[in-house]
Amino acid sequence: MSFGPFLLLAVMESLVTAATLALTAVGLSLVFGTMRVVNVAHGEFFMLGAVLAWFVTTSVGGPEWIGFVAALALAPLGVAAVAALADRLVLKRLNYEPEATIVATIGLLYILQQAALTFYGPEARPVEPPFNFRIQFPWFGYSGYKLFVIFAAIAVLLAVWWGLTRSKAGLIMRATQVDRDTARAFGINVDRVYAGVFALGAALAAIAAVLIVPIQQAHYLMGGEPLLLAFITVIVGGLGSLRGTVIAALVIGLSDGLIAFFYSPTLAKILATLLVALVLVFRPQGLFGAKA
């Protein structure tokens, strides 16, 4: 394959990675930014979204797109409910102590993973894409659904951005992020904000998973890779900075994809991890993070 088409395919593949990565990482970043909780179980919320999407699509009959739309609506809601419950039952009781919540979310990771193994099983199960449309380039074919994933992710990210900057809920969230005690003094129910933010963060991971599950299969161990990449993204972009997270997701998604294409996927992971190390040494607050 000559260089032009090769580059085109590489860019398209990388954009799919970057799009889902941005969704997942924004969820992680939101939780950290507002609650100062490093959510190690974030990848499992991703996995849970994929697994729930499988349950929804298999129980809804009719054409594939109906099941998919239902999954896109219900799976993130289900995951958000689980996350809100985890916040109420675990994180709140730990008073959101940073060290304690890391350990608690590690526990949550195993609970969710083993629950999926118990109730869903160890198999990788496919979810049908809402449409099977293939774009035939002169050099290769490409799944039309993958391009849809890119646009859907952009739409969700725009909605999140609008919600945070233009809506009252967003204002309350930002107020809580800036100063929890003052926000409480102004009558904001901080507990509810925290539960809501944790649920929203998990729901974003779940949306990413619902989008990706027609390409990959739902599997109980699928949460590991998105977690690692999301952490890399959030650290590079700056913990708590949404703009930084989205830009970092784009950079890491594209570089990961392009390096993997032209050299090897292992080298791409090595370089991404090296980037994290460099950022931590020379700019610990991240590329776009404010100084703590």
Added chain:
Amino acid sequence: MKKDLLVPSRRSVLKGMGAGLAASAFPGYTWAQSAPIKLGFQLHRTGIGAAYGRWYERTAQAALKVVNDAGGIGGRPVEILFEDDATDPKRGAEVVEKLANDGCDLIFGPLFSHVVIGSAPRAGELKIPYLVCSEGYHVASGMLNRWTLQPGITDVRSQVSSMAPWVAANLGKKVTMVYPDYAFGYDHRDFFTEAIKAQGGEVIAQIAIPPTETTFTRYLPQIPAETEVLYHVMVGPAVLTFVKELGDFYGSGARPQIFGFIDSLEAVDTASPGLEFLEGTYFWEAMNRVKQDGQTEAETAYRAAVGVDDTGASVTDAADVSTYSHMFSVWETLHTIKAGMEAAGYQSTADRQKFVEALEAMTTMAEGPGNPQGDKVFNGKTHQVFGHQNISQVTGGKLLRVHRTSIEDGQYADAVDYTTMSF
């Protein structure tokens, strides 16, 4: 009668005492007769091998029932202790240890080569027979030990050697290989490359993919345009993604001939949406998933016993497709265990060495209820069995056999003689 019980005669008392004495004098003997033979099964119930594990367990249960219904092994009932190793080499070694500590007479069943290679040394140290169902060349290469044998499935080296002549003659000579980046994939890489060379062909590109990979499109542009045959073998939970992305990549454009190992589609329905492009492509199968014309009586009985319908799926769930080209090895291994233990006069774990020697003395295995996949030749020196292989073509969404190799097609020179090693 009633009177006898209340006021027993001297004779009946003596008789009763005699019987009691006789019974108490040989408790060990009567106990040994009925104590079950305990077989440990190292199972990939979870982890990347779970689809195989599910069917390996079902096949083991079905074979166990058949063996027990026919009187067990040496007149003793048989039981199997299943232990999950999460398809993880480290856990594998621990599972071997646990099953040995639980008093199992031997251990069998693991498939994934990295798990086998990680576990076999521990079995050797514990001096417990370890019968693997894994296809890897690691047994016959001499890499493992005297306690490790593979009597149920032909190894990859033999499989690919027997495929190469047909591929070169019918599909093309310039081959690009796509394979998983670990021991099992390397067996494919090394021995197919060698075998196709012997046929005047050439492997022009080798593309290794990590077994935990979830997306594959990025690897596909590495396939050179002049490729005549694309040879693929993939394992793990993402196999369906791999095949679908391959289909998207070629789309409706020109594509090379495609020859795959069924591993890339084990436990996956060949008629899944997105796999239409597979129509007309070829697959290696050890045992034909879809019922073929002239299916043997033994295979018909086997298919019914393991609960697989004529298309290769579970009789209770059409979406639950079997790992038909691999799981027969569990059935055949259990029957070989029975033959070996009976030949060795196996009584207890003290006879483990005698059991291994009895297996090493085996030469041929006839096609029949215990060997439904076909007749086989066992090489006691290399601890490896050799059988027939099949090539199937996807026709109307179904895998139909177009070629069956002879056992000789897959023979190669011995690389080791385990019988000269100490126990």
